[in-house]
Amino acid sequence: MSGIVLKAENIHKSYGGLSVLRGISFEVKRGETKVIIGPSGTGKSTLLRCINQLSPPDKGRVWLDGVEITDPKVDINKVRSSIGMVFQDFNLFAHLPVLDNVRIGLTKVKGMEKKEATDLAMEELQRVGLRDKASSYPAELSGGQQQRVSIARALAMNPKLILFDEPTSALDPELIGEVLNVMINLAKEGMTMLVVSHEMGFARSVANEIIFMEHGVIVEEGPPQQLFSNPKHKRTGEFLHKITELYGESEK
Amino acid sequence: MPIDKLILIWQSFPSLLKGTLVTIELTAGFLSLGLILGIPLAFGEVYGNKFVSAMIISPFVKIFRAIPALVLLFLFFFGSASFGFELSAFTAAILAIGFRSSAYQSQIFRGAIQSIGVGQMMAARSIGMSKLKAVQHIILPQALRLSIPPWTNEYAGVLKDSSLAYAVGVTELMRQGRYIVARTFGNALLVYFVCAVIYFILVYSGNKFLGFLEEKYKIPGYEIKKRPRKSLERI
Amino acid sequence: MNFFELAWNILPALLKGTVVTLEITGVSISIGFILGILLALGRVYGNKFIYLLTTTYVEIIRGTPLLTQLFLLYFGLPSIGVMLSPLLAAVIGMGLNSGAYQAEYFRGAIQAVKSGQMIAARSVGMSKFKAVRYIILPQMLRIVIPSWSNELIYLVKYSSLAYMIQAPELMAEGRLIASRNFRTFEVFLVVAFIYLVIVLILSKVLDILEKQIRIPGLEMQAV
Numbered sequence: 056m057s058g059i060v061l062k063a064e065n066i067h068k069s070y071g072g073l074s075v076l077r078g079i080s081f082e083v084k085r086g087e088t089k090v091i092i093g094p095s096g097t098g099k100s101t102l103l104r105c106i107n108q109l110s111p112p113d114k115g116r117v118w119l120d121g122v123e124i125t126d127p128k129v130d131i132n133k134v135r136s137s138i139g140m141v142f143q144d145f146n147l148f149a150h151l152p153v154l155d156n157v158r159i160g161l162t163k164v165k166g167m168e169k170k171e172a173t174d175l176a177m178e179e180l181q182r183v184g185l186r187d188k189a190s191s192y193p194a195e196l197s198g199g200q201q202q203r204v205s206i207a208r209a210l211a212m213n214p215k216l217i218l219f220d221e222p223t224s225a226l227d228p229e230l231i232g233e234v235l236n237v238m239i240n241l242a243k244e245g246m247t248m249l250v251v252s253h254e255m256g257f258a259r260s261v262a263n264e265i266i267f268m269e270h271g272v273i274v275e276e277g278p279p280q281q282l283f284s285n286p287k288h289k290r291t292g293e294f295l296h297k298i299t300e301l302y303g304e305s306e307k
Numbered sequence: 308m309p310i311d312k313l314i315l316i317w318q319s320f321p322s323l324l325k326g327t328l329v330t331i332e333l334t335a336g337f338l339s340l341g342l343i344l345g346i347p348l349a350f351g352e353v354y355g356n357k358f359v360s361a362m363i364i365s366p367f368v369k370i371f372r373a374i375p376a377l378v379l380l381f382l383f384f385f386g387s388a389s390f391g392f393e394l395s396a397f398t399a400a401i402l403a404i405g406f407r408s409s410a411y412q413s414q415i416f417r418g419a420i421q422s423i424g425v426g427q428m429m430a431a432r433s434i435g436m437s438k439l440k441a442v443q444h445i446i447l448p449q450a451l452r453l454s455i456p457p458w459t460n461e462y463a464g465v466l467k468d469s470s471l472a473y474a475v476g477v478t479e480l481m482r483q484g485r486y487i488v489a490r491t492f493g494n495a496l497l498v499y500f501v502c503a504v505i506y507f508i509l510v511y512s513g514n515k516f517l518g519f520l521e522e523k524y525k526i527p528g529y530e531i532k533k534r535p536r537k538s539l540e541r542i
Numbered sequence: 543m544n545f546f547e548l549a550w551n552i553l554p555a556l557l558k559g560t561v562v563t564l565e566i567t568g569v570s571i572s573i574g575f576i577l578g579i580l581l582a583l584g585r586v587y588g589n590k591f592i593y594l595l596t597t598t599y600v601e602i603i604r605g606t607p608l609l610t611q612l613f614l615l616y617f618g619l620p621s622i623g624v625m626l627s628p629l630l631a632a633v634i635g636m637g638l639n640s641g642a643y644q645a646e647y648f649r650g651a652i653q654a655v656k657s658g659q660m661i662a663a664r665s666v667g668m669s670k671f672k673a674v675r676y677i678i679l680p681q682m683l684r685i686v687i688p689s690w691s692n693e694l695i696y697l698v699k700y701s702s703l704a705y706m707i708q709a710p711e712l713m714a715e716g717r718l719i720a721s722r723n724f725r726t727f728e729v730f731l732v733v734a735f736i737y738l739v740i741v742l743i744l745s746k747v748l749d750i751l752e753k754q755i756r757i758p759g760l761e762m763q764a765v
């Protein structure tokens with residue numbers, strides 16, 4: 056298999072008359088972490104949803120491990136089961152205890168035996184440090200814990216790639232660290248990740264590349280060092296400056 | 308109470324109980340038909356084709372809610388006869404009030420589904436569930452829980468409406484009462500009072516049971532204000 | 543005679559019944575309104591005894607069918623020498639019934655008025671009675687409108703039960719006509735249509751009314 060896990064080519068998407076994505080192309084290599092930044096309303100969430108086809112793109116193609124998943128003939132549910140997604144507001148299944156949240160994809164999508172699924176789910180919970188919360192309900196957890204469960208839910212499916220949509224921006228500041236730590240560990244273990252986030256500390260420490268998007272196009276893309284120290288576009292520098300001020304850079 | 312009245316009650320109890328049984332059967336029929344139709348109607352309204360929803364489901368719901376139960380009963384009972392397939396009074400009643408209940412229940416479930424939030428559906432789809440699986444494993448279990456309090460209202464409503472089946476000749480509780488009143492003279496107040504007591508017991512115990520279910524299936528920690536309050540409105 | 547000719551022919555008689563239907567509804571919603579406010583005040587501000595009394599009343603009425611209540615009044619009361627005319631029995635029965643439901647909406651609405659309002663009213667020197675009369679009730683009445691609109695529409699539909707105690711309203715007119723021409727289904731289709739029109743018009747009117755008298759910031763959610 057080639058080293059390229061995800062390839063997006065010329066993605067377009069509009070809602071009604073509003074054209075949100077206007078020709079986005081990029082690649083993510085195996086084991087790589089890419090961070091997408093950009094102003095609000097720029098289409099970052101839309102882009103992630105275009106990748107796993109929760110909102111199918113109007114135009115453009117997406118490949119996962121060399122297989123074109125925008126092809127109408129592919130079983131999109133099967134594809135989605137190998138692309139994890141972590142949401143800003145967690146979206147844990149409210150009526151299920153933590154263990155079932157992690158397990159349900161294994162049993163109901165992958166058709167795994169309950170016993171095997173349980174073991175695997177417990178392992179993933181261990182990985183995010185929440186094994187002891189297996190029988191709690193989502194509403195009984197803090198935001199940071201909920202987000203870690205949702206990461207475990209994504210991990211349990213053994214994804215080729217995980218999409219993160221601002222995973223820490225709904226969290227109280229003191230809870231951000233625990234989620235970022237889990238993500239940093241994942242990056243170190245070689246998980247392939249595409250992360251929309253404005254946590255620049257995180258981006259600097261683990262991102263292989265940062266993609267700066269504005270108005271539905273990629274303005275600039277490159278390693279963090281390069282974007283921070285000498286951006287090609289004036290807008291990139293301005294934006295980076297602004298969010299560094301806004302979010303600080305204190306996180307590990 | 309004079310002894311002869313007590314004897315009367317004692318003697319009429321078997322027939323009143325028989326009537327009560329029919330009342331319970333009617334209620335169970337209304338609720339089941341209403342549930343079986345109401346759930347797909349609700350999902351159709353929320354997730355289905357917009358055209359079908361606007362042209363079929365929505366008018367169905369509006370019409371069945373706007374026409375009085377008694378008129379619906381007459382339409383089904385006499386209508387079936389004029390279309391040449393005679394429904395029994397019991398069947399006509401089940402269909403009329405059952406369809407009507409499905410319109411009301413669809414609104415209960417629709418409200419519940421809509422209060423769940425799109426994030427749940429999106430998360431379910433994101434781990435590879437088909438729309439159907441997502442509905443089955445994620446949306447429906449939550450919607451049913453949220454529906455219990457308003458459903459309790461619906462239960463009491465159709466139980467009380469079962470008395471209208473009297474009008475087309477179903478021998479439910481009220482009609483059994485009527486027969487006793489007709490057989491004996493001057494006991495209407497007493498007999499209908501006993502009927503009222505029986506209805507009250509049925510409403511009360513049903514409410515208690517549903518309250519128990521609600522408690523049993525409560526999701527720990529789930530914010531109470533997210534659940535639709537039991538509406539006081541009658542429907 | 544096709545259906546439309548039939549409908550046209552019977553319309554005048556049915557409209558006569560419709561007027562009675564609306565009269566029954568109007569009178570009983572009014573009885574229910576006054577009774578409902580008193581019951582609600584009893585449940586919110588009453589002492590233990592009054593609370594128990596009003597609550598019992600509300601629970602009993604809500605726990606039994608309107609039809610049974612009407613039968614008790616119309617067929618039952620003569621057992622103790624009280625004869626009511628069908629119309630009188632209908633409006634009393636429906637009024638007593640609606641009072642219990644309206645009490646619940648009013649109670650919910652009173653409780654939805656912010657508790658600070660009462661304290662503020664007392665702090666400017668109003669008596670409890672005056673505070674309720676001038677501060678709580680006016681706000682409560684606005685909050686209650688959506689539920690109350692529902693109740694009105696409910697009563698229009700359930701006034702059809704008056705037919706069962708021989709009141710000459712819309713249903714009864716329909717039944718009468720059908721007993722002469724034997725076209726029961728078609729007659730009741732017209733009856734159904736009339737109810738449909740009344741209910742749709744009434745909902746529209748109440749909707750507009752609701753918007754007209756809204757007070758900014760005083761939410762009017764159904765209680």
Ligand SMILES: Nc1ncnc2c1ncn2[C@@H]1O[C@H](COP(=O)(O)OP(=O)(O)OP(=O)(O)O)[C@@H](O)[C@H]1O
Pocket residue numbers: 070075093094095096097098099100101102
């Ligand atoms: N389902 C939808 N229907 C209509 N418009 C939409 C939809 N989803 C997104 N949009 C619009 O598309 C634009 C881009 O939205 P998107 O959520 O992708 O932005 P974003 O970059 O993720 O912003 P944020 O940083 O605020 O999350 C916005 O103007 C939004 O209103």
Ligand SMILES: [Mg+2]
Pocket residue numbers: 099100101220221
């Ligand atoms: Mg976004």
